[in-house]
Amino acid sequence: MKKILIVDDEPNIVMSLEYTFKKNNFEVFIARDGQEALDILKNQLPDIIILDVMMPMVDGYSTLEQIKQDARLDHCKVIFISAKNKEKDIEKGLALGANLYVTKPFSLKKLVEQAQELIN
């Protein structure tokens, strides 16, 4: 069973993501901001992380930077989801090492497909 960590501060969006990934046989972990995510990552090594860019406390970019420094998470794929859809935001996200940058709003079905594609 693949593990997924969903990091977003919008409860309603998280709820939909959680439901959908569970339905697709993922073990789902939830964090409401970057700091919570990093705390979870101390004990769990998910296969994929879905990361919102704008969050209170620690934002998506700096969360990713810290993830990249952790060798245990080398195998881990990262997908950014963000309402920031400007080219330079996308470029910045990818340059930091994200495997995918998905802009809001997105299709859940497609997101699941892309996630599965990444880990296979």
Next chain:
Amino acid sequence: MSSLGLLLILAIYVVMLFYIAHWSEKRSHSKWTNNPYVYSFSLAVYCTAWTYYGSIGLAAQTGLDYLPIYLGPIIIIPTWIIILKRIIRISRVNKITSIADFISLRYGNSRSLGALVTLISIFGIVPYIALQLKAISDTFHVVTKTQASSNIFTDNTTYICIALALFASYYGNKYVDASEKRRGIVTAIAIESILKLVFFLIIGIYVTYFVFDGFDDIYTKASVLENFDKKNTIGNLTNGLNWFFLCLISMFAIFILPRQFHTAIVENNQEKHIRTAIWLLPLYLLLFNVFVFPIAWGGNILFGTQGLNSDTYSLLIPQYFNNNFLTVLVFLGGFSAAISMIIVSSITLATMLSNNLLIPYGFIGSLENVSQEKNTKRIVLSRKIGIFSLIILGYIIYRVFILDYTLVSIGLVSFVIIAQLAPAFFGGLFWRRGSKKGAITGIILGFLVCFYTLLIPYALGTTNSASTFVQKGPWGIALLKPFQLFGLDYLEPIPQAVFWSLLVNFLSYMAVSVSFSGNYRERNYAEMFVDIDRYITNHENAYVWKGTANISDVQKILERFLGIERTQRAMTIFNLKYNIDKDNKIADARFIKFAENLLTGHIGTASAKIVISSVAKEDKISLPEVLRILEESKENIIINKKLTESSNELKILSEQLQIANKELINKDIQKDEFLDTVTHELRTPITAIRAATEILHDDENIPAEVRQKFLQNIISESDRLNRLIDKILDLEKFETGKQKIYLSKNNICQTINNTLESLQQLIANKNIYVDFKDQSREVKAFYDEERIIQVLHNLFSNAIKFCESIAGKITIKLIENPDFVSVSIHNNGKEIKPEDFEAIFDKFYQSRNQNLKKPIGSGLGLAICKKIIEHHKGKIWVESSTGKGTSIIFTLPNYNTTEK
């Protein structure tokens, strides 16, 4: 008193004066030497030995006739504030150093006119110097009770005179530039003026109150004397006319006597000093005249018919009572009066002599080729010799011609001769058409009349001489009798000469000036003199000159007289003033005028022109062309002024445009950010709605309760979207001014309570303590309640949001002033940085400044609050400091405090 003793006292006195001059020369900028009082007292050089002794003599003999000489100046001095200022300005910009320079420059910088004025001045003033020497000599002999020796080598006064001449020539002309200020001399003159007045007042008081018992006593005793009544009245119309002409020449004298021109104009440091002089000098003259009559009558009473020289009464009276101290004191006062006049007059005459006669007619050629040091030495030396010779010449005249005349008669003749310069002088100041030919004709004819009506009779002998020339007229023609010319027999000799000479002078000046057009240069200077106020700052612009000259040639000439260093400094200043490139090689009119000015102080205007024209080839210009150029330059000055004004306006406009442009760019960035943030804010709820809808759409087996949850999500996110849109529209309405405020009188405490009520649940959830002491007060203000509730709701929501999570506390305070009601909402949470105090009220401030961190709230709340408060004409601001949380305070104007 022995001659030797008196000579010793004199020597000490002169050394003291020398020391004062020396001392103040070194402190030429201190307030002790450069102040309106020194200036005003130096003008009192007008009062000479003639005043000091002669007016008493005249009063004793003829009564009130001495007065016009002081009335004239007193009458005319108030006009100084206009006329003298103007003369000073003209002289300053043109570096004029004497009356000869002034008149000759006005009439086209004419060498011949300058020479003529110089000659007239020498004719008029040297006898006047002789008069002072006579006064010194007479009084010296009175004090020492000796007789004037007919052998000049055994007469003490000869040596006094030589000593004076040496002193004046040594000290009087240290400067090659005659336009430089001589602070030392001026201060010494001012001190002497004070001394002579004080000494005169002392003797006046002595005679009136110690010798006699006051004015009444003198009057009573004098009234029994012969002719007393006649001497105490002005008399009939004829006497009135006599007075009129005497007043007239003294009015002119205060302007154009060379020594007055020098002290009032050349030595003037600041125009505002005139303001002191116009009251102090008349006061001085009045004080000087208070005791003239008592002393004169006292003398008459005491000495009666003894036939003593009434000029010396002020000495004879204390001497009669064996008061040696007072006698010497009076003598020193008279000596001061005499030497002031001698020194200043001889300096000015010597300057005129060298600048207007010797240099332009004599050694100008040789000056052009030698070094600056040699030139300077020669010029200074020529002036020193000039001063010395003039004083000696005065002494000779005294010994040869005027031993027998009273002081007053010599003085008046001198005044009449000098008055011949008046028509040309005043005409040149106010009348553009006055021409050089007119001036020369007027002065010469006027002088000839003086010569005929005064000088010949005086040279022939006294007025009472038996000469038939005076008594019967030349060849017995009665109409040509010099004292009753053309049968004019009711004026005294002096007023008669004044009348005829000035009439002829004035009429011929006018007639010639209007009959023959002058040359272009005259007209040019006429414009500059008459319109001095227009040209005062850029007078070089007003000089019309066409021709070719190299700057380097002119510069070489300047260096020869000024030295290299001063020349270069002057040229730098000139280039800066007119913004001229220093590589410019060809001289223009401004530079020619500038160069002439620089030289004028050294060698006079006429010579300056000659020297400059030796390296410049000047083209003749016709008079109409000069007038056209002047007209143009006038217009140019106006146009220039307008151009400068409009260019300044343009500068301001362009600055404003730049600011506006920056604002626009800033607005544009703000707009982009706004759109960016709005779309971002909109995408979040849309994402949630889309996700929930997708699940509901795709998953048919979804459990009922989960389905319910997702549907709930859709509803709340839709509401959120709607609220956001509402807020944006709200803000837009405020910004475009479409939002209206409906004011009514409300109780702000009640409004706060209502708002808190609606937030009760949130407050309870976070366990916040609300401190609102004024809860039940009634504080009324005019506001739109719905809008203020919106503001309060927003501020409370923020306060709740930012309150400390444990022990949160919100404090509400109300302050009521006559002008406004203020509401402060404080939370004990995190503080706001001072640099953000303003920014937090901007739209989406949070998201703009913390680009990646998620903002709490939409970022529009405070912006809307600010708009609402501003629409109420109130203010809203934040106060925050470390450890003390944050307050947001807003005020509402208390439109109507009486209506409570």
